[in-house]
Amino acid sequence: MDKEPLGPPNSLVAPRFLTSSTFARLPSTDEVKDAQVIILGVPFDAGVSYRPGARFGPSAIRQGSKLLRPYNPALDTYPFKNVQVADDGDVAVNPFNIDEALGQIESRVSEHVRRGRRVLTLGGDHTIALPILRSMAAHYGSVALLHFDAHLDTWDTYFGAPYTHGTPFRRAFEENLLDSQRCFHLGTRGPLYDRSDLDDDESFGFRVIGVSEVEERGWRDCAMQLREELDDAPLYVSIDIDVLDPAFAPGTGTPEAGGLTSRELLHILRALQGANIVGADIVEVAPAYDHAEITSIAAAHLGYELVSIMSMLK
Numbered sequence: 206m207d208k209e210p211l212g213p214p215n216s217l218v219a220p221r222f223l224t225s226s227t228f229a230r231l232p233s234t235d236e237v238k239d240a241q242v243i244i245l246g247v248p249f250d251a252g253v254s255y256r257p258g259a260r261f262g263p264s265a266i267r268q269g270s271k272l273l274r275p276y277n278p279a280l281d282t283y284p285f286k287n288v289q290v291a292d293d294g295d296v297a298v299n300p301f302n303i304d305e306a307l308g309q310i311e312s313r314v315s316e317h318v319r320r321g322r323r324v325l326t327l328g329g330d331h332t333i334a335l336p337i338l339r340s341m342a343a344h345y346g347s348v349a350l351l352h353f354d355a356h357l358d359t360w361d362t363y364f365g366a367p368y369t370h371g372t373p374f375r376r377a378f379e380e381n382l383l384d385s386q387r388c389f390h391l392g393t394r395g396p397l398y399d400r401s402d403l404d405d406d407e408s409f410g411f412r413v414i415g416v417s418e419v420e421e422r423g424w425r426d427c428a429m430q431l432r433e434e435l436d437d438a439p440l441y442v443s444i445d446i447d448v449l450d451p452a453f454a455p456g457t458g459t460p461e462a463g464g465l466t467s468r469e470l471l472h473i474l475r476a477l478q479g480a481n482i483v484g485a486d487i488v489e490v491a492p493a494y495d496h497a498e499i500t501s502i503a504a505a506h507l508g509y510e511l512v513s514i515m516s517m518l519k
């Protein structure tokens with residue numbers, strides 16, 4: 206043998222928690238000529254304030270997606286026939302250097318966005334939304350944001366650190382990445398650090414549809430308002446899985462009681478049909494705290510609806 210045998214990948218370059226299976230058993234990007242919708246894993250969790258483990262989110266969501274089927278009856282569409290959807294694997298993020306990791310995420314996402322591809326990112330903790338929004342804004346200009354989360358994630362710093370999972374949308378506002386006329390949090394609830402957290406958030410232009418408002422108005426009314434106000438603006442959808450009640454998503458790092466049901470959230474997403482979703486993420490799935498894949502299966506189904514909507518856009 207003149208060539209050395211092929212061994213395992215170098216774990217100092219390709220972290221061990223990179224995954225090899227694909228979302229919904231789709232082809233990987235190197236198996237297709239081109240793709241219009243991309244699934245990308247970002248196994249990064251160095252930005253968390255409480256329980257770690259979201260670095261294993263991408264592999265858990267892909268595992269939870271194996272049972273998805275080709276036809277989406279709720280939207281009457283075949284997402285994987287409308288356009289080519291492909292899984293681009295994981296970004297090899299540096300787990301010890303947040304600044305470098307943010308750069309790695311931004312450049313990988315930009316490779317796709319630059320070609321006009323729509324990208325669904327599987328996190329990872331919520332820190333990753335910032336470099337993704339940087340990529341989106343570089344291509345589209347400031348984007349509309351629909352942020353599903355128990356938390357505002359517009360706090361300033363943690364222990365002096367500016368890039369964390371509780372701060373991405375404040376940084377995005379400061380960097381002018383967001384279309385301030387079209388920024389919504391949905392599903393917010395739970396204790397805050399101070400009443401001024403809400404004032405700060407409002408001053409950045411965010412509108413809050415808290416979980417109690419969803420309950421009072423009903424999901425349909427809220428979704429119709431969002432669909433109308435978002436119109437056809439380039440839209441980024443960020444789903445922190447902790448927007449779901451811990452009963453529906455126990456596998457996450459900062460759970461808060463009293464959240465949405467998975468059924469409500471699936472309904473809201475489907476009602477966004479026609480909105481110009483240029484990118485989306487599903488973050489904060491931490492499988493170590495999950496049971497029977499409840500959280501990762503919910504995440505996979507949310508991803509399926511997002512991909513369905515993206516695949517129906519021209």
Ligand SMILES: N=C(N)NCCCC(=O)O
Pocket residue numbers: 254255331356358370371445447459489
């Ligand atoms: N983005 C998520 N999941 N959590 C942010 C919570 C930050 C904290 O107050 O500790």
Ligand SMILES: [Zn+2]
Pocket residue numbers: 354355356445447448459489
């Ligand atoms: Zn959250």
Ligand SMILES: [Zn+2]
Pocket residue numbers: 331354356358370445489
């Ligand atoms: Zn969050």
